[in-house]
Amino acid sequence: MASIKDVAAEAGVSVATVSRVLNDHPSVSADARARVLAAVETLGYRPNAVARSLRTDQTHTLGLVISDVMNPYFTELARSVEEAARALGYSVIIGNADERPELQDHHVRNLLDRRIDGLLVSPTDGGSPLMLDAVRAGTPMVFVDRWIPGVDVPVVRSDGRGAVRDLVAHLYGLGHRRLAIIAGPAATTTGRERVEAFGEALGEHGLPLPDDYIGQGDFQAESGQRVTEGFLDLPEPPEVVFAADNLMALGALDAVRARGLRVPDDIALAAFDDIPWFVHTDPPITAVAQPTGELGRAAVRALVDRIEGRPPRSVTLPARLVVRLSCGESPVTNRSTS
DSSP states (O other), X not given: OOOHHHHHHHHTSOHHHHHHHHTTOTTSOHHHHHHHHHHHHHHTOOOOHHHHHHHHSOOXXXXXXXXOTTSHHHHHHHHHHHHHHHHTTOEEEEEEOTTOHHHHHHHXXXXXXXXXXXXXXXXXXXXXXXXXXXXXXXXXXXXESSOOTTOOOOEEEEEOHHHHHHHHHHHHHTTOOOEEEEEOOTTSHHHHHHXXXXXXXXXXXXXXXXXGGEEEOOSSHHHHHHHHHXXXXXXXXXXXXXXXXXXXXXXXXXXXXXXXXXXXXXXXEEEESOOGGGGTSSSOOEEEEOOHHHHHHHHHXXXXXXXXXXXXXXXXXXXXXXXXXXXXXXXXXXXXEO
């Protein structure tokens, strides 16, 4: 493998000149720069990233801590983050919190120890002292999808309130009046926000949201199944179950089928966080879709702006309703409202 000394010899310059060219220093003549770059290409030289990071105090590495790698939404988010970071010259190290605050902090601590340049986090709760300490210490950070209220960190997220309002109006138009929700964890901003949006949308149509129709889930399939079983055991079960994420929706579908019931003939089902699988379920599931790829790209841009000294900004993108067949609709395929 070629060394920096080999490049210097090939180009007929000093090692210091090669170093300045590789670090884009302006004090190198155009002729010397061209000879160095030609030598790099000829020899196939690749700078040692670890050694370079010790000199520049940068690793060109970002950390990403996601809430649950098994959730297709976060899988897609991670993919878009990695692609966007790579296009800007950064690598990404991913940690899976598995919806556990202690595991989240474990990954954050390890990433900080690896001297990453910046951190993207989808917080599992709102009270991590480690993350708050990292923010106070000046670690470049961006919250994506979820956030910690009151913490001065840019947030890149979608606004699902309009899409939830569209969903409730759609359900009301289909004749449904008893609507229940499987909520996400109250410790997360998305868990709280989706319940609030659902209740507000019901109120616009004069519909109540009784306590019996709010089931506490944890963004995992098992909780969706458990809560739906409880709904089905009520003296007056709901006509519609709205799951506040995709995995809980799949758990709800399992619960309905385990009772020998059918969606939507016996009970309707809708979900937040559309995923490709929903097209292939029987019936295809009506869902709120987030612009996941755009969120990942916007989060990387915001973090790199922060790292490179440009003012970062928070970004909020709208979600949209995708209407399929799980709520008693007429046969349609992937019809959406914005």
